[in-house]
Amino acid sequence: MRQLIRPALAVTVLAVPLLLGSASATLDNDAQTILNFGPRVAGSPANEQARAYLEAQFRALGYETRRQDFSYPRFDDLGSDVKLGERVLGGNALQNSTGGTLSGPVVRVPGVGTTEEFARVDVRGKVAVVARGEIPFAQKARNALAAGAAGLVIVNNADGELRGTLGDRVALPVLGVSPTVGAALIDGAAVTLSVRVREGEVKASNVIAYKSGVTAPELLFGAHMDSVQGAPGANDNLSGTLSVLEIARRAANTPLAARAYFLLFDGEEDGLLGSRAFVKDNAPLVGTLKAMFNLDMVGVDVTPLSLTGDSKLVEAARGIAGVQASAGQPGGSDHVPFAQAGIPTLFFHRGLDKNYHQPGDKVLDPALVSETVEVALKVADSVLSATPVR
Incomplete structure (x- = not known):
């Protein structure tokens, strides 16, 4: 995640049920596999390895995947x-x-x-x-x-x-x-x-997962999969990436899968470039969305899980999770281009931990990821319950 511009008001999620057992074991296995690739800097071999692994997980769940390729100039310190x-x-x-x-x-x-x-x-x-x-x-x-x-x-x-x-x-x-x-x-x-520097063009790629035939999603669950140079990126933002994958896993055989898209953005750390590219190149699809949920840094318990964004989404969160809520519009992550396009957004975040953008960002807590997934699914259910099925 890029440096957060945090609003004064937020929604703080209180106690919610946790996923246990096999779900946590699966999350832990996914986390260790991806962390072993190394820092997932956009354009790097580790970034591509992580993308290929995550695509395979989505496809194993019965989703179709496609990539959205884009490129941009970047200065790298080697x-x-x-x-x-x-x-x-x-x-x-x-x-x-x-x-x-x-x-x-x-x-x-x-x-x-x-x-x-x-x-x-x-x-x-x-x-x-x-x-x-x-x-x-x-x-x-x-x-x-x-x-x-x-x-x-x-x-x-x-x-x-x-x-x-x-x-x-x-x-x-x-x-x-x-x-x-x-x-x-x-x-x-x-x-x-x-x-030691390099200047050149970065080739980046978003991962888009969806069920066959879904062309007008109402919900979009997103997280960025890239990290910064030298940082393994466990909390920032493998925690959000795995939350999106776990939401897709939980939704795979439910009506939610027919009403949602799952996005893993590249190039977030270089300026929200993946989400900007998606919004720009997929205007008709973006226009069908009722909400975009962005999950960023949710695997370390710095502060209680905070949800900030559109006032109606905040009300939905408060109503189903027993929360203290106020609306706000934070910057610094991939919900921003969607909000700028007029799409209601909800940002899931637990605060900046001591290893933010550092080599020590090696640990995430599967229980916290599971808690985040539970909250996101409950908010999604509330949003879709208020929207007739097409």
């Missing part, structure tokens, strides 16, 4: 760092910087990298180090380039790693680092700066 002696220090290439590996002495530029500050030191052919803040990253990089620096390191002014974009292309390797790494880069130290 693993950048700065090496001090034998010590490799982490860092992140800033988007739009040039790739390259170079060695040279560190020059600590006093301040944030203004033209005046660069004029006080000699950075020609060296690795300049500046602090984050006051002026844009791109301006720092242009000032370093004009002063003759061979590379630039920007040190975060808050705890944690520094990620960002220059906005404009600058012909200079630029690395963002944490304050801890920045402190190790003392003036005059010999370092090797490696900014």
Whole structure:
């Protein structure tokens, strides 16, 4: 999931029955199988392996599947760092910087990298180090380039790693680092700066599952299947992916299957690109929807399960699950393009856990996924009960 813009009001789901036994075992098996593929970055082999596995699960349940292919340009950091002696220090290439590996002495530029500050030191052919803040990253990089620096390191002014974009292309390797790494880069130290990047077209693909003959779905259950570089993506968002699969499993031999589509979106982490592509390319189908349910980060118990979205869907949730409810419209996930197209949406979410977009995102709780499935099915039943069968 992309960084969440959370509204002040939400629906908080209280106690609901859990699925136990074989369902949890199936969820756990699916989770471990997919996590073993590795981070599911859009366009990566692991992403394709996960997609093929999930397609097979849908087909085994009697659903037809099709892919929606799309592509987009992306800048990828392939693993950048700065090496001090034998010590490799982490860092992140800033988007739009040039790739390259170079060695040279560190020059600590006093301040944030203004033209005046660069004029006080000699950075020609060296690795300049500046602090984050006051002026844009791109301006720092242009000032370093004009002063003759061979590379630039920007040190975060808050705890944690520094990620960002220059906005404009600058012909200079630029690395963002944490304050801890920045402190190790003392003036005059010999370092090797490696900014390893790739710019190219990403080939991505949504998975669409449905029962044969269903062309005008009333409900759409969706979740994004991609993760970010370096993050296994158990909670973000294998938890939502498996929720959609489990809903499809539960619905397979019920009337719900004839009134629903199941979507696994690609490219969410790069800007909700899969859901945007689906809404754009499937306008007649989208226009038949009574509701779109989006499940994102529901496998770690950070907060109680929250449902936010359309006021009528919120009322349906409150009525069937004993909830405290208010409507809202959060951003940052795949329901947004549907809401922008005028489709009522409901967003299922449990909050940002400590491993959000980190290598530690390796664990999800099948019981929490099962709980999410129960709630989604109950809301779906309420919505469809109020809508005559065509």
